[in-house]
Amino acid sequence: MPSTGGRRASATDAAILEIVRRRSETSRVEISRELGVTPATVTYAVKRLLAAGLLREAGFAQSNGGKRASLLRVNDQARWAIGCTIDADRLSLAGVDLTGALRARIAVPLAPSPTPTQIGEALRRALSMIRPETQAHSATGLGIAIPYGIGAEGPDLLREITEGLGIPVISANSPACAALGSYWSGEQPESGLCATVHMDAGLGLSILQDGRPLQPGPGSSSTLDHVSIDPDGPPCECGGSGCLHQYASARAIIAHASRLDGLARDLGLLLTDSSLSSDIVLIALAAARGEGRARDVLVTALEAVAQAVWSATSALGIRAVVLSGPGLQAAPVLVGETMDRLFTARARNLGAEVAVSVSQVQPHPCAVGAAVLALQTFMTPGHPSRSEPTGGASLTGKVG
Structure with a gap:
């Protein structure tokens, strides 16, 4: 179980990543001011994020007469995540990077009234196309938008669909995913x-x-x-x-x-x-x-x-x-x-x-939002990336 200090550091890292992402570029001083934390807290967190490759230095701000502040940007090549929606006739997947930009998209058809096994096979096929081995190491996680009406059997169904994917998995209901996709856009x-x-x-x-x-x-x-x-x-x-x-x-x-x-x-x-x-x-x-x-x-x-x-x-x-x-x-x-x-x-x-x-989020608001959910959950330094397997899918953090 992570310590209280570890959880606090992870929350600070996530908050800093979000500020830098929303601002495109910003300085440590501005981050400290916005979060209301000490400069030292920001300095240590930024060191962790730079070491993890999630942030990068991006030059200097304009001088106001003193020492110029160094600027930070999100490293959009560091990690990305995949979101998936399960519709009646198809799976829709979207890959989103740390800046919120769409990196990949794909839709694969489903058979009429598909079984969990058929859905799982379609998901593996889609992942192999959207996540080629040359990029697999940077895929942080998979978010799944839980379809309407899935009912009490939902957790078991999702566990069967995602068994053995070798990538961290998190799920949320479709409205929550649509909201996250809209927010990040x-x-x-x-x-x-x-x-x-x-x-x-x-x-x-x-x-x-x-x-x-x-x-x-x-x-x-x-x-x-x-x-x-x-x-x-x-x-x-x-x-x-x-x-x-x-x-x-x-x-x-x-x-x-x-x-x-x-x-x-x-x-x-x-x-x-x-x-x-x-x-x-x-x-x-x-x-x-x-x-x-x-x-x-x-x-x-x-x-x-x-x-x-x-x-x-x-x-x-x-x-x-x-x-x-x-x-x-x-x-x-x-x-x-x-x-x-x-x-x-x-x-x-x-x-x-x-x-x-x-909302005009494309290609699918819930797929984009599910990818965002995975980024928010797994992108901090304390969470493994695809190159650090977790031993299977984990349906943690389910919303709704």
Whole structure:
């Protein structure tokens, strides 16, 4: 078990790496001032980070009459991490370096209703392509975005999928990964609270505080699915009525579209479990280009989302909300305009300013965020890299 001093040093190292990453380059004096720690603390931490190859010297700041301060930069060649999402029909992987830049991306198809063995084989195949042996030594870890609805069997399933990969593994729910991907891409404020609403098969919520997820306790949920928006609505299995997922989940949106005469045919919707992601994107794209029926379907769902998100965030005083997910990102202007009318304007009426934006993290917000999670977890000097194997996958640090 690491000592208290070791944990404190690791936390300081991680905080310094994050400051340098966000600033592109900065000095030890500026780091000390921002963290509120002594210059000596920063000096020792920077020595560790330089020795580990995570930081590098980057010249000198402009002189103000005295000795010029040396500048530090993140060594973007030092380490990188891989993020993976498990969708109904594919695995999507993204490689991200210490600066947050995308280094590699790949998607591999999955068989219909794949078994854990088939998913594991597809993951190994994808890793061999995205992580060739010439770069394997610097791959710090693998983050996996836990798909919606994986249920209580999730830990066992993930353990089977990642068994014997020989790379450290960490997992988090999809909304938390989407939030991290958005934060590292500069879409969210550096400090304070920011809520990310992620739409896939369901609707999830993740709140970051200063760029770190607020981790719910064991067995708790980050879903918005059962926020009631209409007490007189249809009954739900949770015992309530008019729950959000009945109006605004991807399944609900697709079901609404399929009930409109000819819309599913006109848009080429496949209406299968494995086509969930592609069907919702087709509806959103049609809505964005002005197809009236598709627009009505999407706006109806957004009205429900705005109501639920308001209930979930207004009491916490959250002043920044990011919307994520393929169906929302495919129609950013329409989504932004609708949320401004239904959500932001409501806050302004109460004298508050709330920034609502649509994430445009590519290629997949959850894959990028899962890679970020692995970087945040494994990139400090005390954690092993790929060249220091841990003896197998470890599903530690699961969020949600």
